[in-house]
Amino acid sequence: MSIAAYPLAWPTGWKRTPALRRADGRFSTRPWSTKRTGQQPLSVSDGVNRVLKELEKLSIARDDVVISTNVQTRLDGLPRSGLKEPDDPGAAVYWRQANCAARCIAIDRYSTVADNLAAVAATLDAMRAIERHGGASILERAFTGFTALPAPGAHRTCWEVLDLHAGASADEIRLAYRTLASQHHPDKGGSAARMTEINQAREQALEKAGIK
Secondary structure (H helix, E strand, O other), X not given: OOOOOOOOOOOOOOOOOOHHHOEOOOOEOOOOOOOOOOOOEOOHHHHHHHHHHHHHHOOOOHHXXXXXXXXXXXXXXXXXXXXXXXXXXXXXXXXXXXXXXXXXXXXXXXXXXXXXXXXXXXXXXXXXXXXXXXXHHHHHHHHHOOEOOOOOOOOOOHHHHHOOOOOOXXXXXXXXXXXXXXXXXXXXXXXXXXXXXXXXXXXHHHHHXXXX
């Protein structure tokens, strides 16, 4: 898949959690339990391993998975442990199954990358429980809801990014830009990648409108 592991490629159209509303981590080194006194917090490596194990249970091969965060990657493309926590701790996990569109689960409700990765893994585990109780068709419909929308910058025109008709006026472009920037700026809980996409779309649209 042509999705970046670094920096974070948050799926277009998915809402972000404002920074002030992110919760402290609730996961610990004991799977699926809440933290208790004396227990060590999860590392990024712990979170990555949980995600990969859950996807392996769904018969998803490692080569068909992209774990995208704002943590710099190792040589194998997975996020490194032991680095400074990024300002945006969101995590987006993309995968592809045979004869299916790429799918994604993205979570940013917690204040660390490790806990958001663990939350993705917990979500996958909970959804597999549906299948264990005989709801295979329900599971498939549920996962269809996680079909990945395009990652930022993927095959989208400047008009699509700005949600405008082709040939919109300069005033319409500027208004659309201000509206999107107020929603997706990193200072308001958005991602740097999404804001870059919006900035580039504005410049391209203004150029097409004859404003340089």
